[in-house]
Amino acid sequence: MHLHDPSSTSKPLRQTLPLTLLAVGLIVAAGISVVGVSTYYAVRPGSPSGPLTITDDLGRHVTVPLDPARVVVLGPSIMDSMDRLGLRSHVVGVDCYASTLGGLSADYSPNQIALWNLSSSMCVQTGPTFNVEQLLALGPQLVLAATIVSVAAVEQITQTYQIPVVMLQPATLTGVILDDQLLGEIFGASAASTSLVDTLELTLSQAASFQDNLTANGTPFPTVLVTYYADGSGYWTFGPGTFGQSLVELASGASISANATLSYPELSGEQVLAVDPQYLVYGTGFGLNESTYTGGPFWSQLSATQDGRAIGMDSNYFTEPDPTMILVGLPQLIGILHPGPSA
Amino acid sequence: MVTPPPRIARASGRRPWVLGLLLALLGVGVFFSPILGTVAVSPETVLKILLHQASGGTLFSDPCAGGSVPASGCAGLIEIVWDARLSEIMLAVVVGAGLGISGGTLQGVFRNPLADPFLLGISSGGTLGAAVVVVFRIGVSEQNLVLPLFAFVGAIGTGVVILIAARSRFGSVETLLLTGVALSSFLSAVLALLLLYSPTGSLQVDFWLLGNLGSLDWTQDGIAFGVVLVAGTLLATYGRELNLLQLGPDVAQSLGVDSRKVRVRLLLLASVTTAAAVAFTGIIGFVGLVSPHVVRRIAGSDYRIVLPGAALVGGGFLLAARDLSLIAFPGTLLPIGIFTSFAGAPFFAYLLFRRRGASTMGVP
Numbered sequence: 096m097h098l099h100d101p102s103s104t105s106k107p108l109r110q111t112l113p114l115t116l117l118a119v120g121l122i123v124a125a126g127i128s129v130v131g132v133s134t135y136y137a138v139r140p141g142s143p144s145g146p147l148t149i150t151d152d153l154g155r156h157v158t159v160p161l162d163p164a165r166v167v168v169l170g171p172s173i174m175d176s177m178d179r180l181g182l183r184s185h186v187v188g189v190d191c192y193a194s195t196l197g198g199l200s201a202d203y204s205p206n207q208i209a210l211w212n213l214s215s216s217m218c219v220q221t222g223p224t225f226n227v228e229q230l231l232a233l234g235p236q237l238v239l240a241a242t243i244v245s246v247a248a249v250e251q252i253t254q255t256y257q258i259p260v261v262m263l264q265p266a267t268l269t270g271v272i273l274d275d276q277l278l279g280e281i282f283g284a285s286a287a288s289t290s291l292v293d294t295l296e297l298t299l300s301q302a303a304s305f306q307d308n309l310t311a312n313g314t315p316f317p318t319v320l321v322t323y324y325a326d327g328s329g330y331w332t333f334g335p336g337t338f339g340q341s342l343v344e345l346a347s348g349a350s351i352s353a354n355a356t357l358s359y360p361e362l363s364g365e366q367v368l369a370v371d372p373q374y375l376v377y378g379t380g381f382g383l384n385e386s387t388y389t390g391g392p393f394w395s396q397l398s399a400t401q402d403g404r405a406i407g408m409d410s411n412y413f414t415e416p417d418p419t420m421i422l423v424g425l426p427q428l429i430g431i432l433h434p435g436p437s438a
Numbered sequence: 439m440v441t442p443p444p445r446i447a448r449a450s451g452r453r454p455w456v457l458g459l460l461l462a463l464l465g466v467g468v469f470f471s472p473i474l475g476t477v478a479v480s481p482e483t484v485l486k487i488l489l490h491q492a493s494g495g496t497l498f499s500d501p502c503a504g505g506s507v508p509a510s511g512c513a514g515l516i517e518i519v520w521d522a523r524l525s526e527i528m529l530a531v532v533v534g535a536g537l538g539i540s541g542g543t544l545q546g547v548f549r550n551p552l553a554d555p556f557l558l559g560i561s562s563g564g565t566l567g568a569a570v571v572v573v574f575r576i577g578v579s580e581q582n583l584v585l586p587l588f589a590f591v592g593a594i595g596t597g598v599v600i601l602i603a604a605r606s607r608f609g610s611v612e613t614l615l616l617t618g619v620a621l622s623s624f625l626s627a628v629l630a631l632l633l634l635y636s637p638t639g640s641l642q643v644d645f646w647l648l649g650n651l652g653s654l655d656w657t658q659d660g661i662a663f664g665v666v667l668v669a670g671t672l673l674a675t676y677g678r679e680l681n682l683l684q685l686g687p688d689v690a691q692s693l694g695v696d697s698r699k700v701r702v703r704l705l706l707l708a709s710v711t712t713a714a715a716v717a718f719t720g721i722i723g724f725v726g727l728v729s730p731h732v733v734r735r736i737a738g739s740d741y742r743i744v745l746p747g748a749a750l751v752g753g754g755f756l757l758a759a760r761d762l763s764l765i766a767f768p769g770t771l772l773p774i775g776i777f778t779s780f781a782g783a784p785f786f787a788y789l790l791f792r793r794r795g796a797s798t799m800g801v802p
Binding site for chain 1: 476514517582642650770
């Protein structure tokens with residue numbers, strides 16, 4: 096038969112084929128789906144006591160075991176809360192890059208790895224792709240995750256493998272405190288939770304009192320640019336609604352990006368030079384240091400760099416919504432912006 | 439009977455046995471792939487678990503005996519091998535097959551060797567659909583289902599726009615191609631604007647954009663398989679018409695093929711197939727582009743062979759990409775879309791330059 100022989104038409108076949116295929120497809124698809132229903136799921140070791148239904152930061156209602164013994168934490172900010180609540184021993188797995196992509200050190204600073212006694216055997220790869228196999232191998236009873244993991248993947252874990260996943264992604268500093276209360280509730284650690292929350296609230300109220308005093312005395316807030324990256328065209332910074340911006344406001348600073356349109360804008364060199372902020376705070380850690388920023392436009396012409404008011408701070412303090420941001424980051428920033436005994 | 443010009447007849451020589459060979463190779467790949475994963479499990483244990491599960495638990499009552507087990511115990515290993523790996527492998531084959539046959543179809547429809555399932559903006563539509571879910575927090579508690587659904591709707595919506603263009607009196611091949619390119623750019627711009635105001639959403643969309651086989655869910659596999667099987671098999675029945683379209687619309691018309699009607703049907707089926715594939719896995723490049731060319735190189739340019747062959751090669755290509763990434767980067771799960779492009783680009787260049795000057799389209 097020649098390739099273009101009109102007599103080779105397959106029209107009759109095509110008329111009946113769609114229905115046949117549809118039927119076959121649906122039967123096969125249903126069969127494949129049923130495999131999932133009949134699948135044997137692992138019984139998580141260490142039967143937890145009574146279930147508790149909570150609402151997480153994404154508004155999801157999740158039923159979790161009370162005081163689970165085996166927990167996987169996906170997000171350094173959650174790990175910080177767990178440690179400060181005295182719950183480190185419950186953590187059997189943490190987020191990381193695969194060992195060939197940097198391992199734990201891609202997600203956690205050397206200090207954090209040492210402080211929290213993290214090891215590569217605890218790794219659940221969350222970047223660049225979430226690794227379900229590694230999660231399953233750890234046999235967790237609960238997963239606490241920030242949105243460094245795909246929400247769709249999280250739902251998959253909850254529904255397919257019946258491992259409850261609580262998403263902790265606070266939008267405000269108040270949300271950080273509420274999350275610590277939530278963790279205390281889940282783990283039955285109300286005393287530790289209350290103590291931590293009291294300390295956090297005290298730190299925030301002290302910052303607020305300091306700010307009230309400045310306002311009462313008519314002392315203007317110093318202008319500041321907080322940057323987490325610089326390139327040839329400008330400085331990347333924090334805009335409205337971000338933790339970086341909140342921290343500057345709480346530290347009684349006048350951020351030059353407070354009125355930016357975007358959450359994470361890049362201010363051009365000329366914008367920064369025009370304002371010439373009194374302080375320039377740049378993020379450090381994870382490969383970032385002063386040399387990352389010295390190539391930024393007009394770096395050496397800025398008053399802050401000339402007068403020694405360009406100061407580095409751990410980037411985590413601006414980006415990780417956790418107790419350390421409030422307890423360490425906030426006082427440190429206040430100390431930078433308001434040097435002297437009054438701070 | 440009209441005798442074809444000698445050059446075309448030679449270029450399109452059929453080798454149906456190739457399909458059997460490709461199917462056998464794919465079968466071997468599917469059989470051995472569960473051995474590879476990001477958690478170390480011995481091949482013997484993997485085999486025992488597969489037989490244990492396939493036999494409903496009658497064979498190897500303790501499939502993990504003699505091997506090391508993780509903290510989650512043998513039950514955890516069974517989940518890893520049977521649920522996670524097997525469903526991932528299944529999805530790789532189904533999605534690869536869908537992208538392969540769609541690519542072959544679109545290359546035939548447009549008579550363009552560079553055509554692939556993403557040329558018409560279908561992927562951009564899918565991405566925008568996914569982004570809408572993430573940015574506007576639609577169905578957060580059901581995002582594993584809502585996100586693929588919106589991605590499918592976005593992709594298929596884009597396909598429908600192309601179809602409307604195809605049905606119009608301006609629906610020439612060139613117009614369709616340019617409409618697709620313009621639509622793709624427009625949708626990408628809308629996406630960029632949307633994400634500019636939602637950096638958190640940007641990260642979530644990135645997860646989807648990178649492409650992955652990690653849904654690990656038999657239900658999703660079943661849906662993808664059903665859609666790709668039906669739409670893909672229907673596409674495969676259009677091999678003769680695609681052969682005639684290669685001679686030009688006028689010649690095809692004179693031989694009884696309503697080229698516009700056939701084009702619309704093929705675009706619809708290719709859009710559905712692609713949309714089903716990308717909805718569950720995100721963007722996976724190069725499979726749809728490379729697979730048909732591989733088949734043409736080894737089996738000639740007869741679309742009755744090229745289309746099913748491209749499905750088999752596409753499935754095998756994606757599966758091989760998964761396996762090779764796990765061999766090259768042990769313990770690391772790479773977004774499969776990255777790896778297909780890494781592996782596909784040099785392989786594609788090799789194919790093109792191996793026979794310098796030869797057309798892979800089988801037409802002069």
